[in-house]
Amino acid sequence: MSPAPSPIVRRRRLGQALRRLRETAGLTGDQVIERIGWASASKLSRLENGRSRPDLGDVLDLLDLYGVDGESRDELIAVTRDAGNTRAWLRAYPVMTPQQRDWAELEAGCVDIREYAPSYVPGLLQTPEYARLRLVSAHPLASPAVDGLSPDGLENQIHARIARQALLTRRHDAPRYDAVLEETALTGRGGPPDILRGQAAHLRRVGALPNVTIRVLPRTATVANWYLAHTSFSIYRFADPQDPETVAVETLERDMFVNEADEVRHYATVYDWLRDAALSPEDSMQWLIEAAETLHATVRPPAQRRAPDQHLSS
DSSP states (O other): OOOOOOOOHHHHHHHHHHHHHEEEETHHHHHHHHHTTTOHHHHHHHHTTSOOOHHHHHHHHHHHHTTTOOOHHHHHHHHHHHHHHHHHHHHOOTTTTTHHHHHHHHHHTTTEEEEEEESSSGGGGHHHHHHHHHHHHHHHOOOOOOOOOOOHHHHHHEEEEEEGGGGGOOOOTEEEEEEEEEEESSGGGGSSSSHHHHHHHHHHHTTTTEEEEEEOOOOTTOOOTTTOSOOOEEEEEEESSSSSOOOEEEOOOOOEEEEEEHHHHHHHHHHHHHHHHSOOHHHHHHHHHHHHHHHHHHOOOEEEEEOOOOGGGG
């Protein structure tokens, strides 16, 4: 059984196909808008950039204009339906927040996910306590439109992040998941020792899944020819080979998605370098055990409140 297709990837696939058809027809965007009679000049741009949920009627108008028929037409109609079918998909994520929805849509339909994290544990591997820490620590930078630290808002964001993790344990179509985590993401400034200790234990449990591989990159490791990775990133490959392999890069202000083949290959090469420099999966599990023991020794019991001196109590 293949996983359900990713709506967000199908939107991008549809947009790329529509742009190619327009260019092959020798038409500008303004000419298309004029011939079809759309009131909004931005509608075509949003469709071609995969930024809007497509309306089947709009796509049929474009296919008629471009003279698309036969199997090609049937394929694009099927892709359009998948791209717009978010209602049934979202029922699997009842607490999904807008901030998490794009990531969950991207992960849907994946058969392979590779992630590199230099300074934090990726969302698919986080404990609730670690997720809460990450959300609270970043709250001063959040947009005013984001419901950040109200009790309901914070808990919904945490539950949404944890809900995404269900894809790693799906019974029939769980993706292969491979992650390289920098040692610094699990030590020092990563968080209080008790939270990091719980996170290390969770990574050992998740790393025992047959479809999950976790590697730790020591701070002393040399990557390729002394290469330094610029940022964290995730690479997604999908069941349908026509769905473009996609790289996601999380930045401070917005998330960036790349699916140009040459750029994706560059990220894949960097990932191979990082993976080859990291500890083996077995040594990484041992590293996590030792890290948890060190963090356990760091956690101190709360200080006992000193009883008042007797001669001051009168």
